[in-house]
Amino acid sequence: MHTLNEHSNEIRHIKNNGQYLASCSNDNTINIWNNTYQLHRKLTGHNDRVNDILFLSSNILMSASNDDYVFIWNLNNGLHSIFRNFQKDIHLIELINEDKIVCALQNHQTTYYEIQIWNIEPIELRGTLRGHLAPVKFLKVLNNEYLLSLDEKNTLNIWNLDNLRLEA
Secondary structure (H helix, E strand, O other), X not given: OOOOOOOOOOEEEEEEOOOOEEEEEOOOOEEEEOOOOOEEEEEOOOOOOEEEEEEXXXXXXXXXXXXXXXXXXXXXXXXXXXXXXXXXXXXXXXXXXXXXXXXXXXXXXXXOEEEEEEEOOOOEEEEEEEEEOOOEEEEEEEOOOEEEEEEOOOOEEEEEOOOOEEOO
C-alpha cells in the first residue's frame, strides 16, 4: 500500500493514463506520480483550486481551475501554456474524439451554468449547451455521439454532440 500525501488541501480528482497518476487539489497544484508512486513533478501556476485534469496524451495534461484558466502542461518539463481564459469558473473537462473538449462552466456574476464544446486545434468554440440550473458535477461522453451531464439538483441531460441539442 502507498500513501500519496503531497497535497496540503482536499484532492479534487485523480486520473491515470497508464504511465502517470495525476492528482489535482484545492491547494492550486497538480501532482504527477510515476508508476512506482514516486512524485515525478509538482505543477504550479494556477491561482485558485484546480477542479479537474485530463490527459490528452501520455505526456500532455490539461487542467481546469477556479482561476478561470485551462492550462496545457508538458509533463516532461513541467511548463504550461494557456489554452483559454474563460472568465468563468471551470469545474469539469472531458475529451471528445481527441480533438474537442467539453467544459462545464459557472458564470461569476450569476447562477448561470453552461457547458461549452471547444475544438482543441485550432482553438475555437463549437457550441454552448444551456439547460442546467445548478452546478454540473458530472460529464460523460458516450461513443463520441452523446454527452451526459448531471447537476447538483440531480438533473440528468443527454445532449446530441452532432447538433448540440438536448435529447432528453
